Amino acid sequence: MAEATDDVEHIGIVLETSDPERAWNAFRFGITALEDGHDVSAFLLGEGVEAEEIDDEGFDVRDRMEAFDDAGGELLACGTCLEIRNGEGSEMCPVSTMGDLLEVVTTADRVLTIG
Template identity: 55%
Template sequence: MKLGIVIYSNDPETVWNAFRLGFFSRKQGDAVSVFLLGKGVEAESLVSEKFDVTGQMRSFSALGGSILACGTCLKLRQSEGSDICPVSTMQDLYALIRDSDKVLSF
């Protein structure tokens, strides 16, 4: 299955759980792509005692999961993409939605 996950939240528990699902799905052999949109582009900088968001993102990426971050949303926050979250576009989000069997949003 091709799973698309759109993360629009900057709540550490929500983002952590979204990446947990992505990680689990990758372990099941599914192709998984994540698109960070709006507040979701803050995911890599989220700090929480209970939820290691960045660690979960890195684990997901290490298993071959794809993470893209909205360039416009990053620019609005005076931020940039990174090695784990490259800058992306609406065209990439559209392609993720078009090519996925299922799309979830968090």
């Protein structure tokens, strides 16, 4: 494992799946990065906008999303993807645009895509 540095990085996470374990792990990673002092933004795209509604006994995705939000992570959800699914944004995860995704990706030092 690489030695940790004191440099703060901005990490972007693009979540494109509603798979419970993958979504749960994405937010676990985000929380770990926040606890290590990094700035983290997560953009929910495609099926990823369904993450708040995942109901799985083994993987409490909503709990991890709330912990990510409480730790200072930024959550954004694609408005078009929500509209296609007759969904809405929430206080924790507001409706966002492709412009917001572009900003997450272009300002991040590293981008992790989970699909």
